[in-house]
Amino acid sequence: MRLAPRPRKNLLFWLGVIVFLLSMSLWSARGIGFSLTELVCNLTDGSRLLRESWPPDLAFLARLVDPMLETVFIAVVGTVVGGIFAIPVAVLAARNLTPNRLTWFADRNFMNILRTLPDLFWAMLFATAVGFGPVAGALALTVFTVAVISKLYSESLESIDMGLPEAIRAVGGSWLQMIQFGALPQALQHYVSYALYAFELNIRASVVLGLVGAGGIGMILETQRANFEYERVTMIILAVLVAVLMIEEVSESIRKRLT
C-alpha cells in the first residue's frame, strides 16, 4: 500500500511565522529606541570602559569573602524557609488532596498572585517594611521560593497514586496523616529537586537584589560601580561568575542523581 502524499502546507506556515517574528522584532526595537548605528558607536566608546576595567583588582578579592557569604546565606534562608511554606501551599492547591473546593480556589489564586509579581517587587516591599538589608533580601527570596516551588510541587502531588493515601484513610488516619504518610513521600524526589532548582535561582536573584540594597555581594558591586572602580567591578563579576557556576554545578549534579 502506498502512503498518501505528505501535506505541503508546512513551508507556507513557517514562512508566515518568520515574517511575523521579524516584523514584531523591528516594531519592538523602534519602540525602545534601539538602533544598530548607535550600538556600534557605543561599542567603540565601551572599549575605553573595557580598558579601564582590566586587569581585575586581585587584592580586592579578600574583601569579597564576607559579602559573598552573605549573598549565599540570603539565598539559603530564602530557600529553606520558602521551601517549608511551599509545602502547605502546594498541598492545598492540589485538586486530589485539598480538603474542599473553596480552599483550593483561594490557594490557587494566592499562588498565582505570588507568581505574577517579580522578586524585585518583593524586595522593594520588604525593604520598605523592615529597611534595606539582608533581612529584606531573605524575605523577598522566601516569597519567591514559595512562588517557584508551590506550583510545580502541587502538580507533582496531583499526579501521585491515590491508593496509598486511601490506605492511610482506611487505617483511621486523619487528613494530615494522609498527607504526611500517603502523599508527601510519593513526591519527595520532585520536592527536593524543585527546592534545589529554587536555590540555584535564589543565588542569582540574591546577587541582583544586592544591587537594590539587599546586602551581600550585589551591594558591593553597586557601590564600586558608583565610584568608577572598574577594576574592582571586574573582580567582583569574576568572583560571582565562579561562585554561581560552582554552586549550580553541585546543585545540578545532586538533582540529576535524584531523578
Next chain:
Amino acid sequence: MTQQTPSPAGAIQFRNASITYPNGAIGMKNLDLQIEPGEFVVIVGSSGAGKSTLLRAVNGLNALTEGTVAIDGETVATHSSRDLRRMRKRIGMIFQDFRLVKRLSVMSNVLIGRLAHVPGWRAMLNLWPLPDREIAIDALMRVGITDKAWVKASQLSGGQQQRVGIARALAQQPSIILADEPVASLDPVTTHQIMKDLVRINRELGITTLVNLHFLDLAREYGDRLIGLRFGELVFDGSAKTVTDEDFRNIYGRDFTESDLLEDSA
C-alpha cells in the same frame, strides 16, 4: 506474642444496602447480609460485580446511598469523620497493590497500622510509644518477616510486601480484616502462602475476614462461607466447600473457563 489482644466481636450487618455511583453505575443493590464474628468469607463474582464496593462499604470508603451497614450493632458513620475514624481503627484492609510507603522501612509501614491508636503528634514526629512498637513487632512475627524489619519496603518481593500489608492490618489489632484481591498480583506459589497466612490468622485471632477472590479454585480451597455477587446483587450465599459448578455458572452468568482457575491460567 502476648500483645495481640483480639478485639471483641467483628459482626457485620448490611440492611437493604445499595450504592449507586454518581455516574449511575450500580455497585450494590438491596443487600441484606449478616456476617458473624470470626467468619472467613470469600466473595466472588465477575469483574464489576461489586466485590470491591462491598468491602469498601464496610469501612466507609464507599458511602451507602440507601440502607445501612453496621459493625457490632453500630452503624458505619457517613457524616462524622471522627466516628468513621474510630471505627476504621479496628478494621484492617489489604490491597491487591499492597499500598506501602515504599521509601520507608517495613517497621515504619507496620506502625502506620497504629496511626489512629496513638496521639497525632507522636505519629507525626515518629515517636511511637513502646507498647505500640511491640504490637508492630508482634504483627511482623505473625507473618514471619521480622528479619526484614529495617529493610526499605521497596526492596521486598511482592509476597513479602503483601506480608507487610497484612502486618500493617494486624498492627491495628482489628476485629475485621478486608482483603481486596490480596493475591491478584502474586505468583501461584506465593498466592497459596498468603492465602494460608490469612486463614491461619483468622483461626488464631478470630478476626472476621472478608476476602475478594478472582479464582474459583482458590475460593473453594480457602473459603468457609462463599458469597457470590452479580450486578451488585447477592446471588449466592453458602458453603465454599459444597458450592457446585452450577452455582459458579449462575454467579458468573456464563460457563467458567480455565482463566477462572489459578492452576490452569498460571
